[in-house]
Amino acid sequence: MSKGKHPSGAPWRNFYGRFKGKGLRPSQEAYLDEDLDKLSPGPVGWDENPDRDPIDLQALFGGKDVWLEIGFGGGEHLVHQAETYPEIGIIGCEPYINGVAMLLGKIRKSGVSNLAIHPGDVRDLFDVLPDQSLSRAFLLYPDPWPKKRHHRRRFVTPEHLEPLARVLKPNAIFRVATDIPDYVRQTLEQVPRHGFEWLAERPQDWREPWGDWISTRYEQKALREGRTPHYLTFRRKAD
Ligand SMILES: C[S@@+](CC[C@H](N)C(=O)[O-])C[C@H]1O[C@@H](n2cnc3c(N)ncnc32)[C@H](O)[C@@H]1O
Numbered sequence: 001m002s003k004g005k006h007p008s009g010a011p012w013r014n015f016y017g018r019f020k021g022k023g024l025r026p027s028q029e030a031y032l033d034e035d036l037d038k039l040s041p042g043p044v045g046w047d048e049n050p051d052r053d054p055i056d057l058q059a060l061f062g063g064k065d066v067w068l069e070i071g072f073g074g075g076e077h078l079v080h081q082a083e084t085y086p087e088i089g090i091i092g093c094e095p096y097i098n099g100v101a102m103l104l105g106k107i108r109k110s111g112v113s114n115l116a117i118h119p120g121d122v123r124d125l126f127d128v129l130p131d132q133s134l135s136r137a138f139l140l141y142p143d144p145w146p147k148k149r150h151h152r153r154r155f156v157t158p159e160h161l162e163p164l165a166r167v168l169k170p171n172a173i174f175r176v177a178t179d180i181p182d183y184v185r186q187t188l189e190q191v192p193r194h195g196f197e198w199l200a201e202r203p204q205d206w207r208e209p210w211g212d213w214i215s216t217r218y219e220q221k222a223l224r225e226g227r228t229p230h231y232l233t234f235r236r237k238a239d
Contacts, residue, residue, distance in 0.1 A: 010046035015121055016153050017143060021098045031104035032097070039107075041091050041116035044128050054130040060116060061089030067136040068093065068129075068167075070122045070155065073217055075103025077140055080214040082112040088136075093118045093125050126163035135172045137164060141218035144180040156187045161194040170238035175210065177231050179222035184230045196234040206230050 005011055024032070042055030057066050065088045072078045072092040082090050092115065094100055100119045107115060118125045142155040155161075156176075168174065174196060176187050192198060200206050209215075209231050219229055 006046065008046040009050040010124075013121065013123055014153075015095065016145075016150075018096050021096065024098060024101050028098075028101035028105065031108065032101055035104050035107070036100070036117065036119060039104075039115065039117045041118055041125070042128070044118050044120065044125055046124070049128060052127045055128050057089070057130065057133055061114065064089040064114070065135045066091065066133060067138070068125075068134050069138040069140070071139070071142060072103060073099050073141070075099065075106050077138065077214055077216050078103060078115065079106045079110050079112060081138075081212070082115045083110055084212055086112075086114055089114050089116070091116045091118060091125070093120070093122045095120050123160065123163070126160075126167060129167040131166055132169045134167050135169050137168060137172070137174045139175070140177045140216055141222070142176075142178065142183070144178070144183055146180065146182070151182075151186065154183065154186060156183070156190045158190075158194070161190060165194045165196070165236060168236040170236060172236040174234040174236065175231070176234070177209075177216075177219065177229060179219070179227035179229050181230075184232070187232055191232075191234050195237050195239070197237055199233045199235055206232055 041060055043049035043053070044055065067081065067088055067090040069078045069081070069090065069092045072094045075092065078090065078092040092103065094103070097119060100117060103117065139155055145151060145153045164174070174191070176191070178184060178187065188198060209229070210233070222229060
């Protein structure tokens with residue numbers, strides 16, 4: 001076994017979030033048992049894909065443009081996008097299994113079929129996404145990690161932004177929403193360093209949500225607690 005690796009071949013990556021919360025309802029257990037496998041984007045896990053072969057997005061979505069939502073929480077925005085844009089395929093990624101179960105309930109209710117789910121860490125998904133394969137990515141209310149010594153755990157760090165830049169097509173759009181002023185600062189500092197340009201021209205561009213927005217659970221909490229959302233739109237520059 002090489003140093004710094006799990007026996008499956010996976011690198012040791014610290015993950016600071018939650019995989020499981022309170023007990024799932026029996027209906028949610030059933031969604032996970034019955035629906036999750038069918039919605040897999042392909043072999044992502046280290047056990048099933050130790051060589052990290054790229055997943056086949058053509059087979060998955062039949063040549064549609066592919067989008068990605070990172071950390072979809074309860075899945076309301078993911079389902080809304082899939083319903084609004086049936087002509088695209090969208091992959092949602094979320095390690096918190098209670099959130100995945102919530103999403104599965106919403107998928108059953110809405111009947112959308114242009115969705116795939118990776119129930120795990122987005123870094124494992126990045127490993128197996130082909131270069132320049134996605135035309136849009138969403139990062140909505142990423143974990144804020146307010147303490148300065150934890151800022152390096154934030155998504156807007158090279159560990160995540162380098163692979164994100166690799167898998168996005170030239171001119172792909174990257175949307176970030178956050179209610180944390182210091183997260184805005186770090187995003188505006190870091191994202192352009194990884195080949196993106198910020199598209200804001202006037203304050204409304206970051207103060208007002210996108211035209212196809214639906215508010216998420218985390219945004220509702222932020223608003224209740226008096227924090228201000230910021231909506232940042234970036235474009236992946238052509239190399
Ligand atoms: C503050 S919540 C926001 C959830 C949702 N986007 C919303 O706006 O309600 C951040 C989410 O990011 C997820 N997350 C954290 N680290 C992640 C990772 N490495 N890959 C994918 N998702 C991650 C968490 O599990 C959590 O659900």
